[in-house]
Amino acid sequence: MxxxxxxxxxxxxxxxxxxxxxxxxxxxxxxxxxxxxxxxxxxxxxxxxxxxxxxxxxxxxxxxxxxxxxxxxxxxxxxxxxxxxxxxxxxxxxxxxxxxxxxxxxxxxxxxxxxxxxxxxxxxxxxxxxxxxxxxxxxxxxxxxxxxxxxxxxxxxxxxxxxxxxxxxxxxxxxxxxxxxxxxxxxxxxxxxxxxxxxxxxxxxxxxxxxxxxxxxxxxxxxxxxxxxxxxxxxxxxxxPAIPYPELKRKSSGSNSGDKADPDYIQWLDSQPEDSVLYVSLGSFLSVSSTQMDEIAAGLRNSGVRFVWVARRDASRLQEICGETGLVLPWCDQLRVLCHSSVGGFWSHCGWNSTLEAVFGGVPILTFPLFLDQYPNSNQIVEDWKIGWRVKRELGTENFVTKEEIADLVQSFMDLDSDEGKQLRNKARQIRDICRKAxxxxxxxxxxxxxxxxxxxxxxxx
Incomplete structure (x- = not known):
């Protein structure tokens, strides 16, 4: 038709x-x-x-x-x-x-x-x-x-x-x-x-x-x-990358534009310090158990780190657990968020499109693979490009990651002053420049x- x-x-x-x-x-x-x-x-x-x-x-x-x-x-x-x-x-x-x-x-x-x-x-x-x-x-x-x-x-x-x-x-x-x-x-x-x-x-x-x-x-x-x-x-x-990067040029680049027509979450990001926000998205297809989601929410809250979390089904419930430190949304313009100056990390399921968007944004990745190619993508991010850490150290374990582990990991990952944090972000910027030059x-x-x-x-x- x-x-x-x-x-x-x-x-x-x-x-x-x-x-x-x-x-x-x-x-x-x-x-x-x-x-x-x-x-x-x-x-x-x-x-x-x-x-x-x-x-x-x-x-x-x-x-x-x-x-x-x-x-x-x-x-x-x-x-x-x-x-x-x-x-x-x-x-x-x-x-x-x-x-x-x-x-x-x-x-x-x-x-x-x-x-x-x-x-x-x-x-x-x-x-x-x-x-x-x-x-x-x-x-x-x-x-x-x-x-x-x-x-x-x-x-x-x-x-x-x-x-x-x-x-x-x-x-x-x-x-x-x-x-x-x-x-x-x-x-x-x-x-x-x-x-x-x-x-x-x-x-x-x-x-x-x-x-x-x-x-x-x-x-x-x-x-x-x-x-x-x-x-x-x-x-x-x-x-x-087959991502909508040409459209970024038609929108504000996310560097504190202050446009009143911007969505609320962009205006919120505009008010945050540079590289201070963790973006969290675990994909649109398979997701993690509700128990794990609750642990992530509590871990993010306890970490004290600012965040934007896209959780399609449970946004309002998870926002209650998370408190005021960050935003839980049913949807956002992911590439625009990842290219925003206040976003300094991405907790991702490592789907390939999300990986390319993170690379284009120059953002280091916490890898949390769930399905198919996401496991080798995680290895490529951590071992080959050296722009990420794994959330789960042991691939074979079925146990969920606890809120205590999440709080500690997120704090370390978003520590901009640590040597590891500086190396990670420098490498992410180098990979970003290679990607954009292409x-x-x-x-x-x-x-x-x-x-x-x-x-x-x-x-x-x-």
Whole structure:
């Protein structure tokens, strides 16, 4: 179904991309940000952005360029509210029930399709594009390092070994470091095996795509990107961070603007000392138990550290426990908060989009992984980039973190005068500068965006 508010031009020479995100917030947002970046580089591109009817209802009023047109397919998968209750069932439904309505939609489009940008985790986009002779740019919304781990692991498991047996028996594999093997074992141990099997199946199809797009930044994952480029026969483009950084320029930068039109939480941040506020957000999908939430609330209160905490379900209840030291909100403009001068730390579940936003803001991270790639992301933050600490020291423990541990940790983490605190913040600023340079003219991400556009325009536009 066409949900455009104005008719799209139908000039045959225009590039018409069809974007198919996985139906989840952590996938739709970076796909939309990618589409906006592409249009910022080549304004005449047309993009059909495909959503389920449910997701169209969630985001139809979000601002976007006129030449991004929403198209919808029926709700063939379980509702968003049931996703956390049965994620394996939801994941499988995306891979088995969305392909037919998507293909029907392609048949109804007036404009010839230049290329499909397909989220790797919808699984069927690459095969469908190949079948219809439409080039596919496979789109990955997690780190390049995590993709590489799964890709090399899948290649080895296709030599006749069960992936789960391989993990039990082998401590080293070609292309996967011992640290990455430990990460993989954690990921497989802590996630449903059906989900992991489906994820590997998605990865196995990538070599049949025509392009590979990453939301990451080449300069932060250069070695693993180079290795992948050597093993894949088509262009690999890190175009990140696929976060709404261009929109920051249209808003106040968060450095004490004092604009009365700003939300209350921005005005509150404006009144706080530099680097004094801890931002807390544990993601929009899986969350922690209510017991753990209460311990976090009590720990934050007892620490005496100022904070802004986004807790979607329980904001008012948690605000009562927390008292007056900070704000508990159901939602905020996360990137704007992380780039605010008074924010000096981020307690995060380590979802990749949140990680990129923290990197862009130059904010050190307290890592609290809950799911899938968040465990290796935590290691990348702490071990590789050295811009964070772990909340839980032992990955295998199931016990919650107590309010006493939280109060002590938060106080230490937000101590701006300690040597550790100074080193952490200096390193976070260095990584921020690398990230931001990539998004400027002549930076690696801009060069990659332009190369991708040039490639599809020359090869596939009529």
């Amino acid at each position: 066409d949900h455009s508010t104005s008719p799209l031009p139908t000039t045959m020479s225009m590039c018409h991309l069809v974007a198919m995100p996985f139906p989840g917030r952590g996938h739709i947002n970076p796909m939309m940000n990618l589409c906006k970046l592409l249009i910022s580089r080549k304004p005449e591109i047309l993009i059909s952005f495909v959503l389920t009817e449910e997701w169209f209802g969630f985001i139809e009023s979000d601002p976007k360029p006129d030449n991004i047109c929403f198209r919808t397919i029926p709700n063939t998968i379980p509702p968003e509210r049931l996703k956390a209750a049965d994620f394996p069932g939801f994941y499988e439904a995306v891979m088995t029930k969305m392909e037919a309505p998507f293909e029907q939609l392609l048949d109804q489009l007036e404009q010839p399709v230049t290329a499909i940008i397909g989220d790797i985790e919808v699984r069927w986009a690459i095969g469908l594009g190949n079948r219809r002779n439409i080039p596919v740019a496979a789109f990955w919304t997690m780190s390049i390092s995590f993709f590489s781990m799964l890709y090399h692991f899948d290649q080895l498991s296709r030599e006749g070994h069960s992936p789960f047996d391989l993990l039990e028996r082998v401590d080293y594999m070609s292309g996967i470091s011992s640290l990455e093997m430990a990460d993989l074992k954690t990921v497989f141990d802590k996630n449903d095996q059906r989900v992991m099997q489906l994820a590997l199946d998605c990865i196995s199809r990538v070599p049949k795509s025509q392009y590979l797009l990453f939301t990451s930044i080449y300069d932060l994952e250069s070695q693993v990107t180079n290795t992948l480029r050597e093993s894949l026969s088509f262009p690999v483009y890190p175009i990140g 998004t400027e003219e002549g930076g690696s991400s801009v060069i990659n965006l332009d190369a991708f556009i040039r490639n599809i325009s020359q090869k596939h536009c009529h």
